[in-house]
Amino acid sequence: MKYYPSTSARFTAGFGCFLLALLFSLFSLSVLAQEEPAETDTASLSVTPDSIPLEYYPLPPTNVRVKDAPNDAGGSIDVQWDMSPDDVPEGKVKQYRILRAELIEGQRREFIEIGDATAGATLFTDGNTEDGLDYIYKVVAVNSLTQNNEVVWEAATESMPAGPVRSSAQWFDRQRVNALVGVLLLCVFIIYFITRARAGKELFIRKIAGLEAVEEAVGRATEMGKKIFYIPGISDMDNMQTIAGITILGKVAELAAQHETWLEVPVCRSLVMVTAKEVVKEAHSKVGRPDTFHEDQVHYLTDDQFGYAAAIDGMVVREKPATIFFMGEFFAESLILAETGNASGAIQIAGTAAPAQLPFFIASCDFTLIGEELFVASAYLSREPKLLGSLKGQDMGKAVILVAILIGIILETFDIWSFSTLFSVID
Amino acid sequence: MFVIQYFIPHYPFNRMSHWFSDWFAIILACAIVLGALNLMKISIQKVIKKKPGWGYAVVIIASFLLITIIGLSEGEGFREPGTWFDWLYVYVYTPCSSTMFAILGFFVASASYRAFRARNFEATLLLLAAFFVMIGRVPVGDIISGFMPEGARLSNLASWIMTFPQTAGQRAIMIGIALGIVSTSLRVILGIERAHLAGE
Amino acid sequence: MEHFALWLGGFLTLGIFSFLYKDNPWYKLTEAIYVGISAGYFVVVYFWDNFYSKFWVGVFPHKRLNEAGELVAGVEPDYWLIIGGVLGLLMLMRLLPKVGWISRWPLAFIVGATAGLWLINYFASFVMVQIQNTVTPLFGADYNASLFVIVGNIVVAVGTFTGLIYFFFSKEHKGAFGSAARVGIFFLMITFGASFGYTVMSRMSLLIGRIDFLFGDWLGMIR
Amino acid sequence: MSTKAKEILALALIFAFSLIFYIGKVLGWGAVRFSTTVSLIVILLVALSLLWILILTIRGHLVERRIVFLYVGIAVALPLFMTLSQRIAISPEVEAVYNTLEGLPEGSKVLVSFDYDPPSAPELQPMAEAFLYYCFEHDLKVIMMGLWPQGPMQANMAIEKVLSDEKIKSKNLKYGEDYVNLGFQAGYEFVIQRMGSDFRSMFPTDYRGTPYEQIPLVKNVKNFSNIDYCFNLSSGFPGTREWVQIAVDRYGVTLGAGNTAVQAPQMYPFMRAGQLVGLLGGMVGAAEFEFLTKWIGKGTKFMISQSFAHVIVIAFIIIGNVAFFRSERKTGLKR
Secondary structure (H helix, E strand, O other), X not given: OOOOOOOOHHHHHHXXXXXXXXXXXXXXXXXXXXXXXXXXXXXXXXXXOOOOOHHHOOOOOEEEEEEEOXXXXXXXXXXXXXXXXXXXXXXXXXXXXXXXXXXXXXXXXXXXXXXXXXXXOOEEXXXXXXXXXXXXXXXXXXXXXXXOOEEEEEEEEEOOOEEEEOOOOOOOOHHHHHHHHHHHHHHHHHHHHHHHHHOOOOOOOOOOHHHHHHHHHHHHHHHHOOOEEEEOOOOOOOOHHHHHHHHHHHHHHHHHHHHOOOEEEEEOOHHHHHHHHHHHHHHHHHOOOHXXXXXXXXXXXXXXXXXXXXXXXXXXXXXXXXXXXXXXXOOOHHHHHHHHHHHOOOEEEEEXXXXXXXXXXXXXXXXXXXXXXXHHHHHHHHOOHHHHHHHHHHHHHHHHHHHHHHHHHHHHHOOOOOHHHHHOOOO | OHHHXXXXXXXXXXXHHHXXXXXXXXXXXXXXXXXXXXXXHHHHHHHHXXXXXXXXXXXXXXXXXXXXXXXXXXXXXXXXXXXHHHHHHHHHHHHHHHHHHHHHHHHHHHHHHHHOOOOOXXXXXXXXXHHHHHHHHOHHHHHHOOOOOHHHOHHHHHHHHHHOHHHHHHHHHHHHXXXXXXXXXXXXXXXXXXXXXXXO | OHHHXXXXXXXXXXXXXXXXXXXXXXHHHHHHHHHHHHHHHHHHHHHHHHHHHHHHXXXXXXXXXXXXXXXXXXXXXXXXXXXXXXHHHHHHHHHOHHHHHHHHHHHHXXXXXXXXXXXXXXXXXXXXXXXXXHOOOOOOOOOOOOHHHHHHHHHHHHHHHHHHHHOOOOOOOOHHHHHHHHHHHHHHHHHHHHHHHHHHHHHHHHHHXXXXXXXXXXXXXXX | OOHHHHHHHHHHHHHHHHHHHHHHHHHOOOOOOXXXXXXXXXXXXXXXXXXXXXXXXXXXXXXXXXXXXXXXXXXXXXXXXXXXXXXXXXXXXXHHHHHHHHOOOOOXXXXXXXXXXXXXXXXXXXXXXXXXXXXXXXXXXXXXXXXXXXXXXXXXXXXXXXXXXXXXXOOOOOEXXXXXXXXXXXXXXXXXXHHHHOHHHHOOEOOOOOEHHHOOOOOOOOOHHHOOEEEEEEOOOOOHHHHHHHXXXXXXXXXXXXXXXXXXXXXXXXXXXXXXOEXXXXXXXXXXXXXXXXXXXXXXXXXXXXXXXXXXXXXXXXHHHHHHHHHHHHHOOOX
């Protein structure tokens, strides 16, 4: 680590004083700079007659088109139209209403209102259709006046009917081909490198400080004869970060079992408790010490985020563990946990992919795994060729992304081709 | 299967994630019994063996039983205003969780006092970014920089940091995490990563 | 009752705040109450929301009638839910030591299904869309962006690029690659700094809310 | 006097203090207010004491954590009694939320999801109120729901507050026609996913138990395609990220969001990508939005505490760094 050259303390102090003074004087200034809230005037309402003059009626919408909604599971039809010429700001169209009639054996049934759209809209998706049935649609332009939230009068003009049309389900969502290709490409990379690794190819992996320190941290606890706490985050087993955390727990538990150090895993999800118990037990028997495993090493506290944090705080303060691991998904409680751990003097190693919590782990813990590093940990700690292979595949994916970004930016900047559409997953 | 579902909107694939969500919810409901029993077991052990702090274990057991019995006996509408469960929620649970949340305000200050030092260039960057965002986001910021042209005021600077360099960093982290998740998922699916299935 | 409720709230709030001074009996008491109540709270909520309304009502639906006394549509029992029930039951087998191993099945199911689900959602939202938006014309669509935005665009492109380089694991960070990774770290640090600033903001707001409870709702000193 | 005795004395003082003011409240004494002069003097005193700490630090006495805690407490509590206000600058993200709302014609259907619980209410409740106020004032139809169990209760509280406003009261809004609260539904992000195909399957009734098809406002709402604008108030999971991933990326919804400040930075990439149209970040975002919608609520009221607290935190960072440079000069690295 490189340090700034020491400046004169006097200068620092003076500068600090200056800054503080500045801050406060400006704060005082800021509160003095008040502003009067603006007055709002009340709008007046005009009253209208009961009989509606003809000019209040809007022109109808035209060119109504209907088609089956694409890329869906059926049951919906898109209705599109061209706006009524009167549909202008402050114009005669207040809303559109969509009417629909079923067509059964050539007989048209009654038109029923099935929905509405605001003025300015040109598309309505009717999501209430039955596949295989023929429908006919009409769009109505409506002008109305409401007062006190009651409709005073209403004038509506209908469009020409459109249809018949049927809805149906599609078997393949064409808009998502790109995502499919991307995922497949990544899978191919990963599987390719896994097979290569199995074949015995050496794979390099860069040093990750946080993971290098795991062994040392466990060792320290052994020397001091104190406990190790392992906090696998507050998410449930349906979260990939928890799964990564549990994987690392396996390795830590093995080390702890070897050193005969008490590893305690307080959890806040029942499923995690069940899994963590299995993992710790397995680790103990793996290093040949199944007798040292104790059921109470892994225990449940509460599902509640802060209830969990409060309980762990108490445990940390009272039992003063030598080492604390935080591996998994964390939310706001991260800082409570890490600060209390720090104040109690424990060595702390954290890893999470929750970006908002990272700064605090970085501030309060001795080592922090940032984002993706958490997912790499299992490969890193076990050095199993298969896992390292998948890592290499992941990196290849990154390389492709980097190249894509580079090419894309060049193409887009010089207006050669709209490269970004390749990645579009929204229509 | 869920991968397929994303691309094929047709029945029965479109139903699959619904089923999964329901099944998962049901499994969770069963699993929490395990957790609660575990908590009770440990607390009761504490009381029986008269370990230090066993009095508090009694409180845990009592409050747990209190709310569980009330909640289960009040039936489906247990959450409606006016029930005892709701009372416990509003006057016991809420103050506790809100305060635990609020206590962070103190910790955040002490963490910044203790740990945010301009130790090296990276740390200085972190500090500067934090400084500009903190000061730029509250009205004080604009008063301080009021003498500068509109575009260079602190609030705009804060916005600029948020919209550009911050976004870039977030994006790199996001893509990294996504790749990490995809690759971990794949390892799970292929059965290479099976620590979570210990014992097989 | 209302007086008691407010005092209880005040008591618990101050009890937790007292932890700031040091660990003490008041805090321990509050903590115990909190842990017990919250654990029980979740048991109740899971029971009614998950077990009862998903499983029980799903398999044995209520006969819900509308005003005219007709059966409302959509109340056919969903027997697929029974699979979930069975998986949940398998989970509970853990209570019996001999067949405890069977609880691995639902676990394997959850982990596997999650893996599948996250795989695709994450790829689409976090990779595809983010690349799509990093790949933008640096000088605006018609070369008309302001200097402010151009610099910003370049910063985003460089930041994302170098940030990703930092996350390369199978290559040593040396030479040009290493410097790029270092620039990447700088961006990550700015991100963390900004995050930090926002978090301070957020936490302070919550604290304000709580103090407002103490002096406002409880003691009535603030209007 | 021993530490124990001091502690007991402090406890007794706190109790007496609370009791006196509580009795005062019951008797209706009214609020404590500092005038502008008093407020400025208080600020000055705090500043001077901080300077003193700075000087102490330079002399080599590092202050304890608890002193920092004390200052934070002061910074947050005292401004609540002050009668000051500040000018608020509007950030583009907040303006974007407002502009999108402004672009909606009368009668547009707005879906608001309340995905938070009381602990996050200080930040999000002011946003909810201001948002509802705007919607009601401009005749937008509001459909409310919650992915968090306590969300709908927060929604009800916000509605109650907004409806008590004279201007809104005179509009004579009707439940079921102008606004509806669909209640909470368990299932996290899957709820959103299912709503993508069918709202009714997720919300067979509203929170009052009225069947979905009997509510005039929503009976024609099949799924997201019938919603003009979606607004999500979120303080964690499930929240804005899930809405973006599913409602926006899969179903093409127009989404705006109000987030706790912690979450807000993570939403910026979504916003730049156009997946989010705008963002209210934390209490400051709420205050800015309140300013735009002219609904002056708690966000604005607390802004002064917020500013003051930021200043204190920055002051302590400065003090910490002064101590750091000093100790480095004298003894090398000391942590």
